[in-house]
Amino acid sequence: MPEIQPDFNDVEHIKSRSNYLRGTIAESLADRATGAVADDDTQLTKFHGFYQQDDRDLRAERKQQKLEPHYQFMVRLRLPGGVLTASQWLALDEIARTYANGTLRVTTRQTFQYHGVFKEHLKPLLQAVDAAGLDAKGGCGDVNRNVVANTNPHRSRLHAEVHDWTHRVSEHLLWRSKAYEELWLDGESGGEPDHEPLYGSQYLPRKFKIAIAIPPENDSDVYANDLGFIAIADGDELLGFNVSVGGGMGATYGDPATYPRLGSVIGFCTPDQVLAVSEHVIGIQRDYGDRVNRKRARFKYTLDDNGLDWFRDELNNRLGFSLEAPREAIFTGNGDRFGWTQGDDGRWHLTLLIENGRIADFEHQQLMTGLRELAGVHRGEFRLTCNQNLIVANVEEADRPAVQTLVDQYNLDGGGSQTALRQAAMACVAFPTCGLAMAESERYLPGFIGKLDAVMADAGLDDKAIVIRMTGCPNGCARPYLGEIAFTGKAPGKYNLYLGASFTGDRLNKLYRENIGEDEIMAELVPMIHRYAAEREPGEHFGDFVVRVGIIHPTLEGRFFHEDVGDAA
Template sequence: MSTVEDKLSKTEHLKEESHQLRGTIPEELQNDSEEFSAGAKDLLKHHGSYLQDDRDVRKEKNPDGTKKAKAYSCMVRTRIPGGRVTAEQFLAELDLCDRLANGTLRITTRQGFQLHGVLKSNLKETIRAINHTHLTTLAACGDVNRNVMCCPAPYKNNPVHDQMQALSQELADHFKPKTTAYFDIWLTDEDGEKTNVADFQPVEEPIYGERYLPRKFKMAIAEPTDNCIDIHASDLGFLAIVEGDAIVGYNVLVGGGMGRTPSAEKTYPKISEKMTYVTPDQVIAIAEAVVKVQRDFGNREDRKQARMKYLIDSWGLPKFKQKVEEYYGASLPEPHATEVTGVDDHIGWHEQGDGKLFLGINIENGRIKDEGELRIKSGLRAVLTKYGMKTRNTALQSVILCDIDPADKDDINSILAEHGIKGADELSLIRRYAIACPAFPTCGLSITESERVLPGIIDDLEVEIAKYGLESSKIAIHMTGCPNGCARPYTPDIGIVGRAANKYTLFLGGNAEGTRLCFIYKDMVPHADLVATISPLLGLYKAERNEGESFGDYCNRTGLEALEAKVA
């Protein structure tokens, strides 16, 4: 008869036997190989890094006609709660991308940073340098709570935003793994480096236990009028209930998650559900109870079914809530009636509330680089070096410059313009609300292009939008190179998801607020046909929309069959 242990996935055994996430990483950092073993590669994620290879090189051949060897490198992700980054930290990451990575820095869809193209031989130096700036890569990936997202708008004299940002840090600190592996491997002094796992001294992991979580876990904090961080896409969300200028409590949202595999019907995207209402002083304890229920009852046999959304759907929300109450030690009330009502991209100039200004700068697909006349990297470096202001990363892969003296506004505008960086009034709404995953050439899971082709798709859609006079319509488009959903493509007005080489599944009917799942409109759409497929729908929207109705709302109201009939 098989036992529970027999049924555990290989990853579960790997984590349990890894000496708290060490595995063979220390020894492998000492060898001359350009890659890591499969086990070390999986454990490396908990330390904030993925082993990748340049998939463009895979297509190339040597002079003798043989395939070139894979060009291995690492992606290094920095965990940044609430997207808060000082000028010094930002400049340090820009320096690292030039010195040890591929010359670009990427703002992620979850408010972090990513460096791509870091060679294995430079990995320790990179991670150590990030930590020297008082940022960290620990728990940026892996089967733990990852970066805690929060609305980045830096409003001052506003206790609501102050409290949400403070909570993001409190949650990040509370759920940080206790293992000393990260310090031992990456941060000890040269004379004291530990490379022998036999030296392992275990510490207690009171939240995660010996196997950590069954799968990745994501948290987010928002307030109802501005769901700029897509709270419903997270495993656990806290939606602030605001009365006057104070947060009186939070709706606890559970079970969101974007990943799916088309060939496996057991996988699907899901938006989170309201479970209960809690007061601010209850948040940490409730979050811990939720995480521990997922730890103890989440699926550890099948990683495709390991996210918390599947546990909730298997049990039903009432049973899940009851189990959370058991772990929390008290009954929980029904949730508040409050729902998400709006979203803001925070691009452009805004009053900060303390006499200062903040400026949101659109970074297309989050890629900070210098290319042609658009020199984002140099422009940001110039402004941050001169003014040294704090910054915040947004979930739409852009950056906010904070605490700006109004007297400096014209000079900052001039610096940015000199580097080809456009202001809010020069950008279409569809470009401002568009995001994409990296996909090719670095992501090993990607099926086709995303980041590299979305700008061209937006160029063509802007022409169609102008033709229909829809420039003032807020239309969100998210694109991914595979169905895993890293850019949250299952909730915006338009989702474009890689399905095969140069072919995509086109999703419609969500919204910019992220409160509703899309439906599949067409599958296997060639890249060249995407805009032509979307354009007639924009025409229908212009002709048939109700007052105040968004494009996604129109598609959802009209439905798949009616849309298909109208464009036939």
């Protein structure tokens, strides 16, 4: 494990002197003179599941009034595989209304975020989460994050087995310091000194993400993750997993040494080898990841800097055996199936669109109230998807009419107004709470999709899905570089426009136009969509079309992401 070096970046030094993630968090919480925590503690609280933010809509006004920013926190839970009971749903709903801003947000990693949490509410919120049988440990920070997986409700037995692996991997890679229990759950301090058998006192150089996918659906965007397990099955029998390494979405404007990357499939492992593979892949990143330049501290850069052959040798040496050759695995899409579907066991599953993941009561849709009522009668469970949607899962035939009555009463399915384009779109939070946002995303995308819907209808493509992703900055929270059409915020009202990712999540897009507003975006997309309608081949998706006709060159590897920018034919 690495020892702290003088040239390591500031975050590494903060972790080193933190006493296994305690820092001065207790003192920060007790300081009532400010709504913030100490600067160093803002790095450490991420490991406990929350970020310090402020309401950017109020920044200028509060500055003029000579007040500190309107500090608040975003709390992210750990929910492996995105499955929770109806009673847990009710508990999380109550927590949102008691300690947060009254909304829940489904993330792109199958868990929930609370927004608008004030400092004095952090401890009671986390205690209430613990009482519901959940936690926020590792929701953020330089450790393994929430482990995600397919939410395919059709092959119920296989899904259940894969979901079990999300829990086993998550628990195996969880950080072990007692700091979480001491700070938030009134656990006893003292006793034996803490020890992190996997992470050491430095933890990882940056965050680490793991996904599991079950072909033919790639709804977990497995190749966007540092480590991916692609299930290989014979019917409902799980044979093992293809192993993908080195995926990651983030990039930094103006720095060509940073780029998104798709995972590389390096072999096949049996189920009993999954935990060892997970542990040793993380161990390699722990020992060789960049701790000097934090912008290049993700696992994808460790791989590209050292080479896949080096990595295979290092991994096989640590494992004590070699991975088998990858098995055939074909993906056909990465979206969710909306409406009612029936699983192999005869039970029903209802997938509802949660636009951009925000659960609240809106003018024409009482989403939060309706889901609360539904949780009160539902005898199955809820499943969150990596596309920010919700599955009301395992509904018995006799219970289906009662569920549908509530769906109709509270307009939970949008009254049939949700288009294929809207169902395939997602956005990050951005303004007003994200400190990295340069442009709107969650608040802007719904209206923009409405304008694109009109274009699609005019082109005769009403029922055609195009994967659209929007973020307020170049980071990867909504996996923008896997959008057939994607936007990353550059400035208020200005975005970079990307084109050409695959519908199945196995090809990146490429920058087409930089720093343009809505009028320019529409001027580009309207004729392009009409051309797609007129010239597409049978079954051809938009991302494949713009590559085939030469509108954009394909990005075959992440390190070539910045080459041939805007090479329109």
